[in-house]
Amino acid sequence: MQLESTPELEAFRDKVRAFVAEHAPGTKTHAGVRAPAPGLMPAIRAWIAKLYEAGFLGITWPAEYGGRPDAHPLEPFVVAEEIARARTWPPVGAAALASAAVIDYGTDDHRARFLPRIRSSEDLWCQLFSEPGAGSDLAALRTRARGEGEDFVVDGQKVWTTNGQHADMGYLLARTDPTASKHQGITAFALDMRSPGVEVRPLREITGTTDFAEVFFDGVRIPAANVIGEVNDGWRVAMSSLGHERSGVAARGVELFASLEDLLRLAEDTSVSGRPALEDSATRQLIGELATRVHVNAAMVGLGRSRLLHRTEQPADAALGKIFFSELNHDLVASGVRLQGVDGLLTEDDPDAVAGGWWQDAHLYSRAYTIAGGANEVLRTQVAERGLGLPRETSPGSGPQGEARSGAVGGR
Structure with missing residues (x-):
């Protein structure tokens, strides 16, 4: 490495x-x-x-x-x-994903229409993949698109759509052949979010903010010219574009180091039994353990970069990195809340909240990282099956010959 x-x-x-x-x-x-x-x-x-x-x-x-x-x-x-x-x-927005799909699978007209407007930020894109019954198992999506003349007509629902309320365009997956097998019969579309029949409902989360939305489609017409790739080949388009976006992993590593520095300052400014928390042996041991894990995460990011450069990536790399980061991030911000004692109950609306309530908000949000991009439980199955070569998990009650779970990871 x-x-x-x-x-x-x-x-x-x-x-x-x-x-x-x-x-x-x-x-x-x-x-x-x-x-x-x-x-x-x-x-x-x-x-x-x-x-x-x-x-x-x-x-x-x-x-x-x-x-x-x-x-x-x-x-x-x-x-x-x-x-x-x-x-x-x-x-x-989802411009990185959408542009990857357009560049690799779109037509010359797609590239000429969509890429300049992404560059100028005239069009903000959102990712319309996950559904109420198809998140980590994205291939279970049920939103339908049926051909009708020069258009496809879409009916269904998406959820956990980040920035959906701000988006001008949507990168949509819909099922165009309900008789095909689970990973077949899915098509990728570029959707104008202002189209009649599109309803965006922002979701208010436990943090009090509205970062996601649910999106409903009621007879939405999409020109057939907006199909990205081939009809019924959307699974391949989606998986390819998801593989292009890796730089966010590096950003998360930097964020962990920043949070660790903030935790150290908090421990210096907070008292435990009348002394600075940093002088408490249990607090020092906790911060030492978290610091070790932050450096391990940095090494994992570095390993991923090295394998990317040398084209030696392994199937479990992304899943392992996401699991490790999300659980470390939760433990780190939860420690920041605990260090505040009873003040940890305050929120950002309270003028006396430490750091404006940042720790509390980050703690509430941290569970989202363990679900978004594939729930950690599903990713552990991927690591076992694809990384370690263990027998594939079967559906409950299906017996030894039952259908294995797809393990496919949906985005937001």
Whole structure:
């Protein structure tokens, strides 16, 4: 495993860091993958457009659409890290996924229509994959799209759609052949979210914010020209595009180091039995354990990068990384709440809350990381089956010849 950077990559990092310091739209005050408040959206869209214009997003796109295919393959990771280090807003929406699908499977007309509007931030995309009965097992989706003349007509429901209330376009998966096997008969579409019959209902979460939405389709017409890839081949399109987006893993590693530093400061400022918490042996042991795990997470991120560079990625890599990060993140922020004692019951609405209630919000949100992108329980099955080669899990009561679970991971 080779983790060393290069002078060229470090020069690029310095350039990104200076750009972020000059142009970032302020501090992102909540942990996790969150939707901006409506009033922030103009500044966020302008920020995204500047990142594309400066060549810091869309790096791997075709050169004719502003990409730099000859760039160092780790440049997207550096950009994600520097945005996270500045504690500012990363690009919101599902443009990375949608653009990957359009570039690899779309038509020339798709690329000419959609990519420039993504670059200018005129179109913010959302990901319309997960459903109430098809989250971690995405192949169980039931939203239907039937052909009718030059259109497809869509009926159904999606849920956990991050930024759905802000999106102009949707990257939609729908079942076009209900008689086909589970992973067949699914088609990918580019959907105009302003189409008649699309209803977006923001969901208020335990944090008090509305980062997700549920989206309903009632006779929504999508032109057949908006099919991405081939009809009934949407599963392959979706899995390919999901494999393109890895830079967020690097950002999460930076966020863990930042939270660890915050926890140390909190332990210095908080008292336990009349002494600073950092002088308490149990507190020091806890922070030492968390610090060790944060460094292990960084090593796992580095291993993933090394395998990416050398094309030696293994089936369990992404699942293991997500499980380890999400459970470590929960333990870290929960420790921050516990250190506050009874003040840990305060929320961000209380003027006396430590750090404006950041720890409490992060603690409430932390469970989302263990579910989003595939529940950790399902991912452990993937690790067992695909990474360790253990026998496939079968459906309860199906017997030894029963149908194995797909283990497919849905997005939000």
